[in-house]
Amino acid sequence: MKKFVTISCLLLLLGLTPAQLLAAEELLSFSDGTALKVLYFEPKIIPDNPRLALLISGSNSNTFMARAQFWLGKELVNRGWAIAVPIAPDNAGFGGSNARLLPELVTILQTRLGGSLGKPLLVGVSSGGTTALSIATRYPGSFSGVVAAPGRLQEGAAIQDLHGLPVYLRIGEKDDFRWNRQLDAMVASLQGAGAVVDAAIVADAKHIFQLDWDNLETWLKTLQ
Template sequence: MRLAAIVAVLALTAAACNNSDGAQRAVVADPDAVNSTTTQAASAVETSVPAAQAALIDISDGIQDETRPDVVWYTATIDGIEVEYAVGQQADIAASDEERPVLLAFPAGPQTRAIAESLLDNYWIPAAVDKGWTVITPVAPGGRLFFQGSEELIPPLLDAVLADAPPEGGRVHVAGVSNGGISSFRALALYPERIASVLVLPGFARSEFDLLALDTVGADDFGVPVTLWVGANDGQGWIDGANSTADRLAASGAIVSVNVVPDEGHIIAGLTGGVEISEVLEAARQTS
């Protein structure tokens, strides 16, 4: 699936979320305009951090991706829930048990495998895998997004995947596109001690719970650099959300950068090839 196809998928999703006056929202464009079903689905995690508990995990044998030599697909069964995910890394990195930079990359839209594969091709493989990083990109189990309840699976998934080779500095970098960007801020809100940096293109802190968590991001003893990209032609909800999130982060003293990209829409095609993404990720390694 090419980026143009992702744009089409997200446009179809957005069409289902139109205002009564015909104004279109992109996927989850405005935190005040999210439908009641989504709000209810997320309510369990918008009030408190879930209690830590041991999870029963089983990992399937990996299946080599036929078109991506550095990508292997797995299925993790976590307390009975099957989570498909890809691990992208060079062969010498895969064979090593030494620390390495790790990127947890959340897909856009419905967070399907097809969208995850496209973002691997266009963003994460050239920006991270080709630079010696390990990239983990999960697929939303049963369509339950990673800010609608599936975020509770993140800690046991990371623990299982990284059991034999820890992430650099004990923390992972997190990135996401669209709904993946929203998922990234949910992960930061719930598990800040596990996260080294956040990169969204686009994304924002969607709920009051997520926003309140941003107030601690700039603490002297817990610095998490955050970079937000959003297209200038994207829906106003995404632009406003990025700016308000950046303002909240800046007020906390966090290292934050927000970039409104001219002539770009919801999916930022100019970032294809990963050059600028790689620069941000490498800078975050030095900062975090």
């Protein structure tokens, strides 16, 4: 991915322009023989301290869902982040066995993009936020933190020692699926497993809402 290819059609689908960023699409091969398509976006002006985030789209994590939920990725690109969006093989999502691919994907991206990027941030919205939490709780050592806005812990999920993993969790006060009622229990579970949790209810918000970027960027600056 050192040589980036502008993908005009993809940028238009995501509501972006070539003037805003560079984009690439690659089919990556994994050690178990799996082939995984990854969409990659970076701002044309790279900051002195480049940062990488993995955006996990919801449901089956296909290209359609990546497009529907890329508004969060677009905001991060506008703030100087590079974004990688894995597309799940066979429309199976990343909440199940495909989650095993994410730590190796991190290694591949670090090798291709340069080790100075460090661990990526894991981000997701709605079912993507839920999947991001699921992945992060399975492989906490692979990520600098996780943003789920909204997201929830899957019922009965076994959480291992999270070793101080930073978690930024936001849920709307009027969430359509009533995830807000689960927030206290989720925070207790995450903190009990060793996560450092910044969680809050967003006043008057439904399931999908605008983030408070001043607040989020303050939190992002605390990541190692």
